Amino acid sequence: MPKKGMQKRSFFKKLWAGIGLLAGVELVWLTLNFLSPKKQKKDIKNLFAAGKIKNFSRNSVTPFRNRNFFLVRLQNGGFIALSIKCSHLGCNIEWDENDEKFVCPCHSSWFTINGDVMHAPATRPLATLPIIIENGDVKINTNVILKRNSIEDTEIVYADKHGKT
Ligand code: FES
Missing domain, CATH: 2.102.10.10 (Rieske [2Fe-2S] iron-sulphur domain)
Structure with missing residues (x-):
């Protein structure tokens, strides 16, 4: 059964890495959007x-x-x-x-x-x-x-x- 536990841990590691990557991408997008003076002037x-x-x-x-x-x-x-x-x-x-x-x-x-x-x-x-x-x-x-x-x-x-x- 230890193999199943390792698979579970591996799955959660990948899940957290995926969530972290998504959060990072969203943060970069929000920051660039906020800092873009051209967009603010267009609005x-x-x-x-x-x-x-x-x-x-x-x-x-x-x-x-x-x-x-x-x-x-x-x-x-x-x-x-x-x-x-x-x-x-x-x-x-x-x-x-x-x-x-x-x-x-x-x-x-x-x-x-x-x-x-x-x-x-x-x-x-x-x-x-x-x-x-x-x-x-x-x-x-x-x-x-x-x-x-x-x-x-x-x-x-x-x-x-x-x-x-
Ligand atoms: S509101 Fe506190 S110093 Fe201006």
């Missing part, structure tokens, strides 16, 4: 027209509270749309013009102009919303919130794909 159904590029001066923060985001134009001309929700527990943040930082009134987290954490308890940067610039208009997809664990230069959107305008 755009409801773009909010924030305004013309020229309406946003460099190093400025414009709140769109009814749409739950801040439109930031960085010193180098690039745009980034930041969620108004704190990455800690979701309170609405405010832009402090004097100190040039985002401040959360709930537990005093601070964030830089591009949404990076300056002061805990928040540990993750502010989430972003996809931006598309078409014919001089800055448009935001307010249906998509992109949570992030770090700041990437690729999140900054420029009017000129090759330059910094």
Whole structure:
């Protein structure tokens, strides 16, 4: 009878290996799908027209509270749309013009102009919303919130794909 027991063990080993392989494939597929910015931009159904590029001066923060985001134009001309929700527990943040930082009134987290954490308890940067610039208009997809664990230069959107305008 020990042979039958060995066959059973072998069967379960193969079964677990198969389940593990399936789970791995699914995890890779989900991760690639989640990280694909092209797909997220294709899914755009409801773009909010924030305004013309020229309406946003460099190093400025414009709140769109009814749409739950801040439109930031960085010193180098690039745009980034930041969620108004704190990455800690979701309170609405405010832009402090004097100190040039985002401040959360709930537990005093601070964030830089591009949404990076300056002061805990928040540990993750502010989430972003996809931006598309078409014919001089800055448009935001307010249906998509992109949570992030770090700041990437690729999140900054420029009017000129090759330059910094
Ligand atoms: S919700 Fe913003 S610091 Fe806690």
